[in-house]
Each structure stands twice: as structure tokens, then as C-alpha cells.
Amino acid sequence: MRFLVDAQLPSLLATWIREKGYEVVHTDDLPNKDETEDQEIRMYADANNCIVISKDSDFYDSYLIRNSPKKLLLISTGNIKNRQLLDLFRKNFSELVKLFPFYSLIEMNNTEIIAHE
Numbered sequence: 277m278r279f280l281v282d283a284q285l286p287s288l289l290a291t292w293i294r295e296k297g298y299e300v301v302h303t304d305d306l307p308n309k310d311e312t313e314d315q316e317i318r319m320y321a322d323a324n325n326c327i328v329i330s331k332d333s334d335f336y337d338s339y340l341i342r343n344s345p346k347k348l349l350l351i352s353t354g355n356i357k358n359r360q361l362l363d364l365f366r367k368n369f370s371e372l373v374k375l376f377p378f379y380s381l382i383e384m385n386n387t388e389i390i391a392h393e
Contacts, residue, residue, distance in 0.1 A: 277299075279293055279298060280302075283303040350381070364384065379391040
């Protein structure tokens with residue numbers, strides 16, 4: 277399982293996922309870093325079989341309209357501190373990993389995980 281963490285999420289999240297044994301790229305690792313366009317992120321994710329992790333609702337719209345990215349974890353927590361975000365991932369990551377083989381669009385907010393059909 278591979279992940280691509282979008283620019284508005286901390287690179288610390290990518291580091292944490294990597295430490296869990298997964299392949300992960302943060303947009304800061306891409307040539308245009310945090311200036312990487314959404315289209316480039318989608319193309320990279322689809323070509324490299326990555327699950328995009330983003331707070332950006334544009335990825336949700338693109339998923340629905342273009343089926344790209346092919347897999348998306350939409351973070352809909354609103355603005356929270358990085359520590360709180362990492363705590364959510366610590367609490368829910370194993371469940372997210374279990375769901376992705378069966379679902380292509382998963383949303384995580386402050387209180388629940390929603391696997392969309």
C-alpha cells in the first residue's frame with residue numbers, strides 16, 4: 277500500500293506512515309514541492325498506485341467526476357493542530373488500512389471514519 281500526502285498536511289504525517297512500514301511520498305518530495313498542481317498529484321498517484329491523503333475537497337470532486345485519484349483518503353477535520361491530526365492517525369490508521377482494499381474513497385473526521393460506496 278502506497279500513500280501520497282498532500283501539501284496542506286504536515287510532512288511529519290508522511291514520516292509517521294513511513295515508520296509504520298508503508299511507502300509514502302509527501303508533495304514536498306516531488307519536483308515542484310508544495311507548488312505541485314492537483315492534476316500532477318492525481319497523475320502521480322494514479323501512475324504509482326498511491327492513495328492520496330488530502331484535506332482538499334477538489335480531490336473529492338475530481339474523484340467523483342474523473343475517478344482520479346483512484347483512491348482517496350479525505351481528511352474532513354477542519355483546522356486542527358498537527359498533534360491532533362497525528363493522534364487521529366494513530367487511533368485510526370489500522371482501520372483505514374483494512375478498509376482500503378474494499379473502498380476507494382474514505383473520509384476521516386474528528387469522530388468517525390466513513391467508507392463511501
